[in-house]
Amino acid sequence: MALNTSRTDAAALHEKPEPFWLDPKKRAVLFQILVLGVVGLIAWYLISNTVANLQRQKIATGFDFLGKEAAFEIGESLIAYDASNTYARALVVGALNTVKVSFIGIVITVILGTFIGIARLSSNWLISRLAAAYIEFMQDIPVLIQLFFWYAIFYETLPSPRQALNPMHGVFLCNRGLIMPVPEFHPAYRYVFLAFVAACFLVWGLRRWARKRQDETGKTFPVFRVSLGLLVGLPLAVWMALGSPFSLNVPELRGFNFRGGTTLSPEFMALLLGLILYTAAFVAEVVRAGIQSVSKGQREAAMSLGLRPAQVLRLVILPQALRVIIPPLTSQMLNLTKNSSLAVAIGYPDFVSVANTTINQTGQSIEGVALIMVVYLFFSLSTSAFMNWYNKKVKLVER
Amino acid sequence: MSEHAEVVKPPVTSIGVVGWLRQNLFNTPLNSLLTLATLYFLWTVLPPFVRWAFLDASWFTPSQVCRDGAGACWSVITQNIRFILFGFYPYDQQWRPMTAVVLLLGLLFYSRDRKNWSKWLGYAWVVGLASMGVLMAGGVPGLPAVESTKWGGLPLTLLLSVFGLTAAYPLGVILALGRQSKMPAVKVLCVVYIEMIRGVPLISLLFMGSIIFPLFLPEGITINKILRAQVAIILFTAAYIAEVVRGGLQAIPRGQYEAAESLGLNYYLTMRLVILPQALKIVIPPTVSILISAFKDTSLVVIIALYDVLKTSQTVLSNPEWMGFSREVYIFLAILYFLGCFSMSHYSRKLEMELSTDNH
Incomplete structure (x- = not known):
């Protein structure tokens, strides 16, 4: 019963139902529909024109051309390429x-x-x-x-x-x-590169270990100098061990x-x-x-x-x-x-x-x-x- | 009681020229070394350059004299200045683009002072831009019509920049407001637009304008090339302006919005x-740097073969008579653009200072 009366009270406050354009929420929804509609219409207009134009000028669509022979040279290239490629x-x-x-x-x-x-x-x-x-x-x-x-x-x-x-x-x-x-190029360079990669991993581990030790004991470790030594020294050592080819x-x-x-x-x-x-x-x-x-x-x-x-x-x-x-x-x-x-x-x-x-x-x-x-x-x-x-x-x- | 206090002068080494030198150039051994190295570098570079650019240069000579001389050939500019500045615009009508450029520069110069900013200045701009258009296009009694395909050179560069910027600015503000909007559909549209445009180079938009845009239009309707490039520049610049304006909107404290709301202002009036x-006002400095880069970017229309001032200069260079003087031509163009950009950035710094004083 009480519930009902409160509802009627609320309704009585608005003697006239509020028109929807004064409700900001409804207005926002309407505005967005309008914007989307206009954007959609423009897009539809442009696309339909384009499709008509393409058909009229007999231009192919789609990405089939990617597989065809290119038939032009390129001045410089990082990978093998010539005019017969796609x-x-x-x-x-x-x-x-x-x-x-x-x-x-x-x-x-x-x-x-x-x-x-x-x-x-x-x-x-x-x-x-x-x-x-x-x-x-x-x-x-x-x-x-x-x-x-x-x-x-x-x-x-x-x-x-x-x-x-x-x-x-x-x-x-x-x-x-x-x-x-x-x-x-010399085959030894491959091992030098591998040594460098290994040094990178070592440095990463070293940094973790040093930070952990510092957190626990407060002792610092000269991470930067040792890392630099590793990164330069390890590949250098490998290079020299292989007879320093250059x-x-x-x-x-x-x-x-x-x-x-x-x-x-x-x-x-x-x-x-x-x-x-x-x-x-x-x-x-x-x-x-x-x-x-x-x-x-x-x-x-x-x-x-x-x-x-x-x-x-x-x-x-x-x-x-x-x-x-x-x-x-x-x-x-x-x-x-x-x-x-x-x-x-x-x-x-x-x-x-x-x-x-x-x-x-x-x-x-x-x-x-x-x-x-x-x-x-x-x-x-x-x-x-x-x-x-x-x-x-x-x-x-x-x- | 005339007791003379002895006036002790500061040591010679810490005042005057010597003091300044010691303090600013030779204050530490490293700085002394750097100063000497820089001076040596300048000594090796500047005198030969000055000799090339000024002492041995030819200024108003035919090209043959240039080829015999050792210095720069500024004649390539002076002998072809009308073509470089106005392109293929009919020779006897070139006073019209000239007047248009002078009108534009005059308006810019007058608008420089904030005291002159008023409603009348706005009308003056509208009238000025319209009469520039009439001067360029003609078609009224006394002014024979000139096709836009013949427009070129400096007026085209300025036209693309000025119209591009004036149209991009309001569009950018609208986009920025849309991005801050609480309506999801509007917000998503604006975000997608801004991020997409900012992610691609201008050249791809210019290609789109010059190659794809004609396909968008129904059969039989064509839009001229300059307008298509103009649209591409506007769409591009607007996205960047939107991001700058967004920065400004985010810097406004919430209290300002709430205060405006409590005054009963609606969205439009609040904004x-x-x-x-x-x-x-906050974003004046970054806006000016966007404007500067937009001005510089108009030079890209050369790639889609519009005859802006860069393209007309290159046309001069492709003439066998003047072939081989590219350095001089590009230096001239660099100075031209530098003057434009430098005066803009200088003005923005001045404006920034003027506007910030009332905050103290």
Whole structure:
């Protein structure tokens, strides 16, 4: 009985039933249906147009073309490839070239950028001004113009192989690119590599053991020095035990070209140089901001605890600076990878360039552009997955 | 009682030029070494460069004189400046893009000062942009029509940047608000859009605009190439602006939302009067860096064969008469872009300081 009366009371409060557009919840549902409907309609319109156009122009759809013969050559490749291979293999070659230039570029960029970032904070007026000028200039010039500039330096300014610049023994710089010596392969290197892997495992175990011992007994162990010794010493010992084989394959000028050594093409060098010099300016800013974010008191507090300078850096400054540095640094690495797609403008066969050739030959533009997007999305999403993992990890370090 | 206190001057070595040098360049042995090494490096690089770029350079000569000279050939710029700046725009009509560029720069210059920001300035921009469009396209009495396929050079670069940025900004703000929205469908749509665009390079969107976009339209309807590239740039930049604006929205304390709600403001008014004015102010510096990279990114349209200032310069270089002077041309373009980007970043720093003073 009581229940019933309270219900009627509540109903009596709203003499008129509330119209649905004044109820925020119902309105939100309606709005979302509307948005989804409009987006769906637009998508349907575009897709139906596309299907009609494809049928009218008799363009094939689907990814069957991947199995067909590519019939175009690719200038440089990490795996065996020739024109009789399939489009799929050509695209893999392109993707590997993208990975190659991005990986080498990222490693050098981080090192160079860190140096410039530290130079920017130097107490030496001249060096800090120079670093500042470098950062400002490089950031304000489009990377594409930088790529074209370096490419022009290679094919226009540098001499032909016969007059190649020879800055160091065995290293040549000419309009065919950079030619340099490489160590010749020897079966012993396999064991040296195995020794290095073993050393990595040993170091990992050693760190665990040292940390455990420190937690239990408070005794410290010179982990860093011993690890370094292991990582360098073990492979070195194996190499020497096997008779220290070493020979360089030094390039030589024969006729109009070089024999031996390895050649980095002008396209690759221009792309690498442009990407490195451009991205290093941004990395330098990231590093500078990271170092400045650690307050002076932290260093003073750590020193007053009696830590040695190396420990201050490793245990106090770096963990805090890296927390600020790593997220923007990763996005710079990703930017470098995405900018490597500009290779198409100077003719380095990266993924976009190969996909572009594929589109031109097969006419299947939708599939081609979709492939480009999927490959780069894969890079980006895996990077952001790493970022989320890292952010979680540094959060645990926080109090 | 004229007792002269002896005035002890600070030692010569700690004031003046010598003191400054000691303090800033030679304060430690390592720094001294670095200073000397840097000076040596500059000494080996700068004089040859100055000789090449200025002393031995030819400025207003035919190409043959350039080839005989040892220095830089700036003549490749000066002799072809009209083509580099205006592309294939009809030669006798080139005063029109020139006027449009001057109009745009004038408006930008006038808007620089915050004292001039008013409703009238907004109208002036609308009128200015519209008259720029009329000047470029023509088709009114006195101005013969010029097809957009003939637009090129600097006006095209500026057009792509200015229209791209003005259209991307509101779109980016809407996307950022959508991403913060409590409605799941809206939120998911915005997140997918933003993350997808940010994950792919601009070049793939430009390809999409130039190759796939025509397939999206019903038979018989075509949209010109510049507009398609423009749409790609807008869609791309909007995603980045959205992320920046989101950062600003997240920095606004909850109390601001609650206060606005308790005043009885609805969603639209809360955003317009309370949240966005604060959020957009916080994100001025990162927004400007997005604008700078968008401006730099317009150079990518060269890959889909639009005649922006980079492409017109390369066309000059492909002329046998001027072949081989790429360095000079790219340095000129670098300076052009540098001036644009540097003035933007300089302005943003100034604006940031002006806006932050009222917080003290």
